Amino acid sequence: MKLTLSNISKTYKNGVKALDDVTIEIESGMFGLLGPNGAGKSTLMRTIATLQAPDTGSAFLDDINILEDKQSLRKVLGYLPQEFGVYPKMSAEDLLHYFARLKGIANSAQRTEMVNTALEVTNLLEVKNKSVAGYSGGMKQRFGIAQLLLNDPKLIIVDEPTAGLDPSERHRFLNVLREIGTNHIVIFSTHIVDDVKELCTDMAIMNGGRILSHHTPKEAVEALDGQIWTKVIQRDELEAYEKQFNLISSNFNQDNTLNIRVHGTEQPDETFEAKAPDLADVYFVTLREEKEVVAA
Structure with missing residues (x-):
């Protein structure tokens, strides 16, 4: 059907x-x-x-x-x-x-x-x-x-x-x-x-x-393999990182720092760690790319 x-x-x-x-x-x-x-x-x-x-x-x-x-x-x-x-x-x-x-x-x-x-x-x-x-x-x-x-x-x-x-x-x-x-x-x-x-x-x-x-969810996640990078930052650094990198999401840690996730085909700098992508990354990357196309 x-x-x-x-x-x-x-x-x-x-x-x-x-x-x-x-x-x-x-x-x-x-x-x-x-x-x-x-x-x-x-x-x-x-x-x-x-x-x-x-x-x-x-x-x-x-x-x-x-x-x-x-x-x-x-x-x-x-x-x-x-x-x-x-x-x-x-x-x-x-x-x-x-x-x-x-x-x-x-x-x-x-x-x-x-x-x-x-x-x-x-x-x-x-x-x-x-x-x-x-x-x-x-x-x-x-x-x-x-x-x-x-x-x-x-x-x-x-x-x-x-x-x-x-x-x-x-x-x-x-x-x-x-x-x-x-x-x-x-x-x-x-x-x-x-x-x-x-x-x-x-x-x-x-x-x-x-x-x-x-x-499929599996295909969507695999397409981002090697493109998700994470780093722990201070709260007051968030705005600067948003301007400098393709930041797709952030969440608080227990010590009130932020764990940020960045999308990029290459490591943003040596302070970032590679992470396996998940479906939330797919969602945020897709919406961000659509927003950039509309803005252009």
């Missing part, structure tokens, strides 16, 4: 160009769409989910023309938006039966089997009789996955699903996505690099409504 987007563009009435000639192919597996807030990720997710139309471009899921045959796409789509909404005071089991009936699953035995499977996959079987309104944030997100699984979707879209979750809830939620990601196209939109690092077999970095890069 393949999702193909070609030359997708969208400009809002206020003049903001949310999508700028987006062209990409996405195949089965976990696909991470990584970018800062305001990059255009949610606009792209809503466009693929047929909730808004682009100004130009085409979109196909295999032979389904997404922009012209919305109903066929919706039959095989599972979508978890960034804000999933308010829940009535119903148990998870009852609410899933309600959603299943809305999706046209009329046979009671079939519906019960699908509901139980969704609850089991999302680790909610033991709390199926509890009101969803009283669930924690992570449990609500897992319930969101449960409801989208009811129609056995071929394409699953989740938009910023781990934002606001505590570490244990985030871990459980990612495990659920990992389990369902092998047999579906799962597009995982986030600004959290670690989510993509832990979960995805393919990824793209987006900003300013454009796809800046498209690689």
